[in-house]
Amino acid sequence: MSQQFRVWMQQKQDQCERALADFIPQASVVPGHLHEAMRYAALDGGKRVRPLLVYAAGQLFDAPQEALDRAAAAVEMIHAYSLVHDDMPCMDDDALRRGKPTVHVKYDEATALLVGDALQAQAFLVLSEGNASAETRLGLVRLLAHASGSVGMCGGQAIDLASVGLALTREQLEQMHRLKTGALLRASVLLGASCGKTLNPEETVALNTYAAAIGLAFQVVDDVLDATADSATLGKTAGKDAADNKPTYVSLLGLPASQELAQQLCREAHGALDSFGEKAQLLRDLADLIVQRQA
Amino acid sequence: MSQQFRVWMQQKQDQCERALADFIPQASVVPGHLHEAMRYAALDGGKRVRPLLVYAAGQLFDAPQEALDRAAAAVEMIHAYSLVHDDMPCMDDDALRRGKPTVHVKYDEATALLVGDALQAQAFLVLSEGNASAETRLGLVRLLAHASGSVGMCGGQAIDLASVGLALTREQLEQMHRLKTGALLRASVLLGASCGKTLNPEETVALNTYAAAIGLAFQVVDDVLDATADSATLGKTAGKDAADNKPTYVSLLGLPASQELAQQLCREAHGALDSFGEKAQLLRDLADLIVQRQA
Numbered sequence: 001m002s003q004q005f006r007v008w009m010q011q012k013q014d015q016c017e018r019a020l021a022d023f024i025p026q027a028s029v030v031p032g033h034l035h036e037a038m039r040y041a042a043l044d045g046g047k048r049v050r051p052l053l054v055y056a057a058g059q060l061f062d063a064p065q066e067a068l069d070r071a072a073a074a075v076e077m078i079h080a081y082s083l084v085h086d087d088m089p090c091m092d093d094d095a096l097r098r099g100k101p102t103v104h105v106k107y108d109e110a111t112a113l114l115v116g117d118a119l120q121a122q123a124f125l126v127l128s129e130g131n132a133s134a135e136t137r138l139g140l141v142r143l144l145a146h147a148s149g150s151v152g153m154c155g156g157q158a159i160d161l162a163s164v165g166l167a168l169t170r171e172q173l174e175q176m177h178r179l180k181t182g183a184l185l186r187a188s189v190l191l192g193a194s195c196g197k198t199l200n201p202e203e204t205v206a207l208n209t210y211a212a213a214i215g216l217a218f219q220v221v222d223d224v225l226d227a228t229a230d231s232a233t234l235g236k237t238a239g240k241d242a243a244d245n246k247p248t249y250v251s252l253l254g255l256p257a258s259q260e261l262a263q264q265l266c267r268e269a270h271g272a273l274d275s276f277g278e279k280a281q282l283l284r285d286l287a288d289l290i291v292q293r294q295a
Numbered sequence: 296m297s298q299q300f301r302v303w304m305q306q307k308q309d310q311c312e313r314a315l316a317d318f319i320p321q322a323s324v325v326p327g328h329l330h331e332a333m334r335y336a337a338l339d340g341g342k343r344v345r346p347l348l349v350y351a352a353g354q355l356f357d358a359p360q361e362a363l364d365r366a367a368a369a370v371e372m373i374h375a376y377s378l379v380h381d382d383m384p385c386m387d388d389d390a391l392r393r394g395k396p397t398v399h400v401k402y403d404e405a406t407a408l409l410v411g412d413a414l415q416a417q418a419f420l421v422l423s424e425g426n427a428s429a430e431t432r433l434g435l436v437r438l439l440a441h442a443s444g445s446v447g448m449c450g451g452q453a454i455d456l457a458s459v460g461l462a463l464t465r466e467q468l469e470q471m472h473r474l475k476t477g478a479l480l481r482a483s484v485l486l487g488a489s490c491g492k493t494l495n496p497e498e499t500v501a502l503n504t505y506a507a508a509i510g511l512a513f514q515v516v517d518d519v520l521d522a523t524a525d526s527a528t529l530g531k532t533a534g535k536d537a538a539d540n541k542p543t544y545v546s547l548l549g550l551p552a553s554q555e556l557a558q559q560l561c562r563e564a565h566g567a568l569d570s571f572g573e574k575a576q577l578l579r580d581l582a583d584l585i586v587q588r589q590a
Contacts, residue, residue, distance in 0.1 A: 149416030
């Protein structure tokens with residue numbers, strides 16, 4: 001990882017943090033308890049991979065930072081709400097997230113449910129406001145709604161739930177992840193790029209290919225880390241997948257083949273960006289980051 | 296209730312049902328289990344009060360039916376998702392809704408959580424598409440996101456949760472309901488009207504006054520019915536509020552004063568519509584319906 005990329009990343013993580021802090025109502029706004037819990041769930045945590053993809057893809061087309069801040073905050077609110085709901089006892093029942101107690105542990109289950117619901121609404125509110133043209137903002141809303149709903153993230157979670165204990169084929173596993181985590185990662189890339197311009201078909205195909213590859217790579221690496229890292233490094237409970245008898249790339253392909261698959265997907269992601277030249281360097285660096293991350 | 300209004304109401308309830316059936320993916324679309332549960336939650340049930348408000352307010356400004364169908368379906372999806380989440384064990388823990396087993400009883404808790412999440416995303420997707428201008432659609436998204444989020448419906452639910460067992464003042468009770476049920480009812484009126492034209496300040500004030508009055512009346516009547524009707528008539532568990540030690544208008548003002556308050560709010564709602572003349576008759580009839588309903 002280059003020093004320049006490291007600096008850029010820190011800068012954008014800070015920028016996203018400020019955007020989230022601005023776009024989620026303060027705890028002084030009624031109902032204060034809910035807003036405090038929403039801020040607990042979304043602020044000060046995570047690698048902000050999705051916002052980084054938004055900013056990097058936005059840079060490709062010189063998108064205005066104001067629009068990118070909204071897109072980055074919105075996609076991170078969707079991601080944060082999904083974690084809050086995922087961690088609840090009726091789903092993964094996890095007590096630790098990003099090294100902190102999960103929302104239902106810190107507050108209670110009913111609050112966690114409402115925090116997730118309200119973060120989702122807030123994401124669409126943030127996208128619907130701002131300085132971009134009505135067409136642009138509407139396009140962002142549509143992208144995010146599609147990627148986070150029943151044929152995107154929520155759909156992937158439903159398939160995941162239904163798959164526990166089943167022997168999935170590699171295609172079935174891939175389809176689940178394409179929805180569960182892939183859809184939102186892909187949306188992040190398209191959201192960022194769409195803040196800059198209306199994409200032509202070639203650009204859409206190239207960015208979709210890139211996004212599909214890193215989306216899958218992200219999940220393969222997640223499975224590898226769940227099998228190899230410890231909870232302290234991950235900031236969440238390690239070894240959960242095996243304990244929960246969940247199908248993973250590691251259980252399906254084994255560890256070495258999973259690691260090789262991640263590398264191959266990274267090369268695919270790089271290849272998809274060729275036509276963009278130098279301006280896509282941040283997206284290349286992010287693909288590397290996703291595959292090389294340790295947590 | 297006039298025969299003409301009764302016919303209109305049945306027509307629009309059917310129209311809303313068809314719109315919901317169209318706008319929620321079929322159970323044949325992957326993931327079928329989730330889509331089936333979403334349809335179970337949203338179709339074939341309820342009085343469709345919010346959609347009726349959308350259609351009635353739309354008629355005021357001759358809004359196109361295509362846009363109204365989207366707005367009606369979207370607001371009903373938000374309402375349906377809130378019921379699914381509300382009924383979960385960590386919230387109201389209710390087994391019966393609209394005379395049918397609640398979603399977490401019929402399926403399971405994890406599915407109920409995802410059904411609610413996915414219905415919310417679908418509501419924003421439906422609003423973001425269609426034939427209305429980008430400005431109009433964006434305005435609808437903003438209205439609905441604001442009304443359903445942390446300073447609207449979700450916020451009201453958070454205040455409600457925090458109020459169990461507390462002695463609320465009438466103002467506090469009113470504020471809670473203004474958010475919990477009032478915000479979405481108000482949004483329904485504004486969504487419908489906004490499908491027809493961009494509202495001027497006088498129209499906005501008049502419709503807001505109408506919507507605030509019927510929103511509050513709706514809740515007062517709800518409290519009255521919870522105290523007086525039986526579960527079979529309500530299609531949900533009666534007497535829950537008292538059993539849960541929840542503050543209600545009946546517990547605060549007593550039954551006769553609550554009934555008189557509902558009547559007074561109905562007169563306020565009528566008064567707010569004076570400037571619209573004959574074209575507002577459907578909204579007047581709906582105010583009467585809300586106050587006179589028996590379930």
